[in-house]
Amino acid sequence: MTGQTNKNGIRTDVGYKRIATEEAFITRELLDIYVKMLKEGSHDDPGFGSLWGFYATNLQAERPRIINERLQDIGERRIADMDAAGIDVAILSLTSPGVQILPRDLAIAQARLANDQLADAVRKYPDRFAGLVAVAPQAPEEAAKELERGIKELGFKGVIINSHTQGEYLSDQKFWPILEAAEACDAPIYLHPNTLPKGMVEPFIECGLDGAIFGFGVETSFHMLRIITSGALDRFPNLKFVLGHLGEALQYWMWRIDYMHEATVRSKRYESLKPLKKKPSDYLKENVWITTSGQQFEPAIKYAQEVLGKDRVMYAMDYPYQYVPQEVADLDNMDMSPEDLKAFYQTNAEKLFKL
Ligand code: CA
Numbered sequence: 001m002t003g004q005t006n007k008n009g010i011r012t013d014v015g016y017k018r019i020a021t022e023e024a025f026i027t028r029e030l031l032d033i034y035v036k037m038l039k040e041g042s043h044d045d046p047g048f049g050s051l052w053g054f055y056a057t058n059l060q061a062e063r064p065r066i067i068n069e070r071l072q073d074i075g076e077r078r079i080a081d082m083d084a085a086g087i088d089v090a091i092l093s094l095t096s097p098g099v100q101i102l103p104r105d106l107a108i109a110q111a112r113l114a115n116d117q118l119a120d121a122v123r124k125y126p127d128r129f130a131g132l133v134a135v136a137p138q139a140p141e142e143a144a145k146e147l148e149r150g151i152k153e154l155g156f157k158g159v160i161i162n163s164h165t166q167g168e169y170l171s172d173q174k175f176w177p178i179l180e181a182a183e184a185c186d187a188p189i190y191l192h193p194n195t196l197p198k199g200m201v202e203p204f205i206e207c208g209l210d211g212a213i214f215g216f217g218v219e220t221s222f223h224m225l226r227i228i229t230s231g232a233l234d235r236f237p238n239l240k241f242v243l244g245h246l247g248e249a250l251q252y253w254m255w256r257i258d259y260m261h262e263a264t265v266r267s268k269r270y271e272s273l274k275p276l277k278k279k280p281s282d283y284l285k286e287n288v289w290i291t292t293s294g295q296q297f298e299p300a301i302k303y304a305q306e307v308l309g310k311d312r313v314m315y316a317m318d319y320p321y322q323y324v325p326q327e328v329a330d331l332d333n334m335d336m337s338p339e340d341l342k343a344f345y346q347t348n349a350e351k352l353f354k355l
Pocket of ligand 1: 022
């Protein structure tokens with residue numbers, strides 16, 4: 001390999017910025033609340049118990065301890081990790097389930113606190129960090145206001161929704177004030193995984209597949225599809241969604257989804273499945289952008305570029321959960337033109353998030 005490299009052999013003269021778009025953090029305050037809820041058993045969410053029982057209370061083990069430490073740092077340690085992995089800019093968001101597991105009033109307060117702390121970090125490192133605003137969907141009107149404060153006052157670039165909120169989905173019209181505010185602010189909604197809700201999670205926990213290995217993708221792709229089939233994107237046609245983990249695989253499904261959606265609507269089998277202005281895949285192509293986060297698989301990235309468009313596929317690392325310092329060295333070497341690599345790493349994210 002010619003050219004300049006960092007200590008891990010990652011090129012530093014590639015001609016593009018590497019922007020990582022799905023990078024997680026947590027506040028000390030929210031982590032303490034999770035620990036308290038887990039100890040007291042004051043939650044009714046086995047998926048949360050499985051995930052955060054591991055990451056928050058199991059700190060003698062290596063993986064949870066390191067993840068826990070890294071999640072809490074939005075300063076020098078994170079920047080050193082970014083430097084080691086060749087990441088120029090990280091778009092930070094409150095880790096799953098964010099405040100969405102909390103009771104309403106506590107959730108509103110903790111979202112504000114997290115947003116204020118993140119805004120401080122972005123102010124301190126404006127060339128390295130950008131942020132997504134966290135909201136409490138439990139209180140849709142308050143969430144809409146906090147979204148607007150985050151975008152207009154704190155300078156955030158979008159909003160993070162950690163999928164379902166205590167078993168409820170953004171397809172439900174009670175949440176549409178949030179969609180309305182996001183569209184009005186032209187703020188992309190990053191629909192990030194949550195653990196499966198109570199009614200779905202037990203068979204996944206039973207076999208150990210409830211987490212990032214598979215269950216997250218099932219839950220989040222289902223959520224995005226519910227939003228599409230609810231007609232929300234006919235009501236808010238300029239809304240922008242972002243899906244991680246290479247679109248949570250929805251682009252692989254889209255041909256059959258289109259076929260079965262048309263057939264099922266025509267059959268009038270379900271009152272809830274109504275006609276849409278466009279095919280489900282059209283919304284996927286026009287209202288949704290996707291990121292790689294933890295799916296560093298060249299054939300799958302190219303397929304996504306082919307069917308969704310090269311302007312729709314962006315890089316994400318998914319720090320700290322999948323921190324692989326060598327990752328970008330592999331992605332730099334994808335069989336792709338320099339222009340396409342620059343779009344993938346840099347300019348698609350700059351345009352969408354207005355960086
Ligand atoms: Ca993530």
